[in-house]
Amino acid sequence: xxxxxxxxxxxxxxxxxxxxxxxxxxxxxxxxxxxxxxxxxxxxxxxxxxxxxxxxxxxxxxxxxxxxxxxxxxxxxxxxxxxxxxxxxxxxxxxxxxxxxxxxxxxxxxxxxxxxxxxxxxxxxxxxxxxxxxxxxxxxxxxxxxxxxxxxxxxxxxxxxxxxxxxxxxxxxxxxxxxxxxxxxxxxxxxxxxxxxxxxxxxxxxxxxxxxxxxxxxx
Amino acid sequence: xxxxxxxxxxxxxxxxxxxxxxxxxxxxxxxxxxxxxxxxxxxxxxxxxxxxxxxxxxxxxxxxxxxxxxxxxxxxxxxxxxxxxxxxxxxxxxxxxxxxxxxxxxxxxxxxxxxxxxxxxxxxxxxxxxxxxxxxxxxxxxxxxxxxxxxxxxxxxxxxxxxxxxxxxxxxxxxxxxxxxxxxxxxxxxxxxxxxxxxxxxxxxxxxxxxxxxxxxxxxxxxxxxxxxxxxxxxxxxxxxxxxx
Numbered sequence: 063x064x065x066x067x068x069x070x071x072x073x074x075x076x077x078x079x080x081x082x083x084x085x086x087x088x089x090x091x092x093x094x095x096x097x098x099x100x101x102x103x104x105x106x107x108x109x110x111x112x113x114x115x116x117x118x119x120x121x122x123x124x125x126x127x128x129x130x131x132x133x134x135x136x137x138x139x140x141x142x143x144x145x146x147x148x149x150x151x152x153x154x155x156x157x158x159x160x161x162x163x164x165x166x167x168x169x170x171x172x173x174x175x176x177x178x179x180x181x182x183x184x185x186x187x188x189x190x191x192x193x194x195x196x197x198x199x200x201x202x203x204x205x206x207x208x209x210x211x212x213x214x215x216x217x218x219x220x221x222x223x224x225x226x227x228x229x230x231x232x233x234x235x236x237x238x239x240x241x242x243x244x245x246x247x248x249x250x251x252x253x254x255x256x257x258x259x260x261x262x263x264x265x266x267x268x269x270x271x272x273x274x275x276x277x278x279x280x281x
Numbered sequence: 282x283x284x285x286x287x288x289x290x291x292x293x294x295x296x297x298x299x300x301x302x303x304x305x306x307x308x309x310x311x312x313x314x315x316x317x318x319x320x321x322x323x324x325x326x327x328x329x330x331x332x333x334x335x336x337x338x339x340x341x342x343x344x345x346x347x348x349x350x351x352x353x354x355x356x357x358x359x360x361x362x363x364x365x366x367x368x369x370x371x372x373x374x375x376x377x378x379x380x381x382x383x384x385x386x387x388x389x390x391x392x393x394x395x396x397x398x399x400x401x402x403x404x405x406x407x408x409x410x411x412x413x414x415x416x417x418x419x420x421x422x423x424x425x426x427x428x429x430x431x432x433x434x435x436x437x438x439x440x441x442x443x444x445x446x447x448x449x450x451x452x453x454x455x456x457x458x459x460x461x462x463x464x465x466x467x468x469x470x471x472x473x474x475x476x477x478x479x480x481x482x483x484x485x486x487x488x489x490x491x492x493x494x495x496x497x498x499x500x501x502x503x504x505x506x507x508x509x510x511x512x513x514x515x516x517x518x519x520x521x522x523x524x525x526x
Binding site: 066067125128129130131132133136137140141144221222223224225227228235248249252253255256259260263264267 | 283284351354355356357358359360363364367368371456460461463464466467474477478481486488489492495496499500503504
């Protein structure tokens with residue numbers, strides 16, 4: 063079955079694949095941190111009661127959620143050169159952060175809404191402002207409740223980083239693709255990176271399950 | 282910003298044929314919808330079977346279901362598409378392999394549907410499993426107590442309830458499949474992402490014009506599918522359960 067396969071191309075291409083993997087991770091972590099921060103702000107904007115602010119946040123979130131990530135990657139990458147010089151990598155980092163913010167914001171909104179209304183009133187009652195109540199009372203609990211869901215979203219985000227293939231940024235998949243084409247051995251390289259993706263995603267999903275159990279016990 | 286607007290571009294003909302760009306985009310929409318719907322049929326049927334297997338009393342069956350889900354869920358869709366398109370034909374017996382590589386009709390379309398369908402089936406299976414497990418234990422026992430076999434219990438008691446409960450998450454899985462169908466551009470299916478990329482190149486950089494129509498079409502389709510599923514959800518809602526207005 064694998065008789066005409068030549069897996070000896072893998073060792074020499076490892077350093078390059080490693081670079082690709084590092085970029086995939088960098089993209090995941092940047093988009094996760096940036097996405098959670100912007101997403102939380104978006105969620106707070108929607109729940110703040112301000113009409114214009116809430117509407118703007120809702121429009122942004124709905125727009126991002128109904129357009130494929132692939133289209134967003136193209137939009138940003140193709141439009142950005144009219145304003146500035148940009149590499150595919152930087153373009154990917156910005157697009158992913160802005161795009162993921164919409165998804166994290168929905169998670170944070172659910173998290174915030176899962177906190178009993180009485181806690182917010184209690185915060186107001188002891189004289190805290192809206193932002194103080196959110197920052198000191200509501201958000202710490204919301205984050206903790208939503209850890210498994212935030213991680214699940216990150217799991218999806220990590221898989222989606224492979225879509226930067228479309229603009230030629232060198233992530234794990236693109237690195238494998240490039241070396242595969244260089245040696246004329248794309249088939250072997252695809253099998254190899256599939257195993258890497260599988261190992262990473264499988265461990266991440268195990269971790270999510272573990273967190274789920276831990277959180278469930280705390281409650 | 283020195284962007285040259287040209288909204289007339291939609292009515293110009295494409296270099297490689299005699300249709301206008303607008304017609305080309307509409308064809309792209311057709312392929313996008315075709316891939317998503319065909320993949321959804323695969324995903325829903327296989328996903329239901331696998332999701333049901335995961336809740337089965339039989340250890341072996343449950344394990345098969347579990348393996349299926351882990352296998353198709355942990356590799357990115359784009360890479361799975363490459364695996365089906367480039368790798369699987371190499372693993373087939375020689376004659377079949379040659380046929381797939383050279384003569385198979387609509388190879389790009391079929392591989393995309395298969396890849397997207399199987400990828401989505403793992404996610405559907407998880408929802409089906411969650412739906413079945415959300416039912417109280419008494420329902421299964423009641424079915425068995427009535428003298429139903431395991432299969433009958435699933436067919437008449439558990440699945441009809443489970444499916445009605447999981448309509449909302451299934452809707453978002455369909456949306457995901459619809460949006461994920463864009464990866465088919467990578468093996469050369471002329472769906473909307475492919476068309477917009479080509480259009481940017483062939484019009485010499487009319488980026489906004491090339492991307493805006495497919496983007497709006499994606500939004501309209503998502504919205505329409507959401508409305509439709511909302512109707513189905515209300516029609517099929519289980520009395521006594523909370524339903525979204």
